[in-house]
Amino acid sequence: MPDILAAGVVAFRPGREVLLVHRPKYDDWSFPKGKLDRGEHPTAAAVxxxxEETGVHVRLGPPLPTQRYPVARRMKTVHYWTGRVVGDDDVSAYRPNDEIDEVRWVPVADAPKVLSYDRDRETLAHALKLRRKTHALVVLRHAQARSRRAWRGADDARTLLQVGETEAVRLVPLLAAYGVTRIVSSPSTRCVQTVRPFAETAGYPLELRPLLSEEHATTEDVGALVEELMGDGQNAVLCTHRPVLPQVYDAAGIELPEDTPLEPAGLLVLHLRKGRIVAVERHHLHRDVR
Incomplete structure (x- = not known):
């Protein structure tokens, strides 16, 4: 039997407190988590x-080691991230239900005694090493587009395939999970179509940069933009093309194996603190390759 897939967040708020939930069915204390819906990406499920379980909205920070343990006759895999609250962190008005009957902010010094499982204590220990505030730069390759061979117009006007349009819509909760507020893209149609659903849903403007297009990208210009995005403290997405990605990687100081290129609609998430990368994730819509 395949693993049961779930996702959760070790969420912190100022004052060194962590968010925990109590499940009456098991009489245990743990981090908020739950099963993935069909076709749902773990990042979206975690948020x-x-x-759903606490009423608190979070954005994801650096990833944590995945938990895997037996449940009845199957195994369960839980993907975890650190997280920070977006907006109100008050849980005093939480209404108990059959699944979660208590939600509590617990001082991190007390949390190991409250948590019911050793695996959660280990996850908390990892999270405490990464709890300082970070921001994310999401490097995104555009979704699946029409082939150059079949396209008769200008290359920069080449559009997404129908499957690519679906991928663009499915990217919306992933980008939202990382709290993206700045959208920077090549002006080529296939890139604009990739990020437009998120821009329209979130209400943020598109910053179209010709220097990210295949026709105009230079090492110097791409490097300057990446340096800006890594240092400005905002959660941003940068959407570009496969031939431009190596320039982005070089500017960020990261390496991606040549035999495993970023796939269409694939993304790298760079978690940054004071302009330095503290963690890197790699995701694709059709499978989690973190």
Whole structure:
């Protein structure tokens, strides 16, 4: 039997407190988490589950080691991230239900005694090493587009395939999970179509940069933009093309194996603190390759 897949967040708020939930069915204390919906990406599920179980909205920080343990006759895999609250962190008005009957902010010094499982204590120990505030730069390759061979117009006007349009819509909760507020893209149609659903849903403007297009990208210009995005403290997405990605990687100081290139609609998430990378994730819509 395949693993049961779930996702959760170790969420912190100022004052060195961590968010825990109590499940009456098991009489245990743990982090908010839950099963993935069919076709749902773990990042989106993690944020959704925290909101559903606690009423608190979070954005994801650096990833944590994945938990895997037996449940009845199957194994369960839980993907975890650190997280920070977006907006109100008050849980005093939480209404108990059959699944979660208590939500509590617990001082991190007390949390190991409250948590019911050793695996959660280990996850908390990892999270405490990464709890300082970070921001994310999401490097995104555009979704699946029409082939150059079949396209008769200008290359920069080449559009997404129908599957690519679907991928663009599915990217919306992933980018939202990392709290993206700045959208920087090549002006080529296939890139604009990739990030437009998120821009329209979130209400943020598109910053179109010709220097990110295949026709105009230079090492110097791409490097300057990446340096700006890594240092400005905002959560941003940079959408570009496969031939430009190596320039982005070089500017960021990261390496991606040549035999495993970033796939269409694939993304790298760079978690940054004071302009330095503290963690890197790699995701694709059709499978989690973190």
């Amino acid at each position: 959704r589950e925290v909101a």
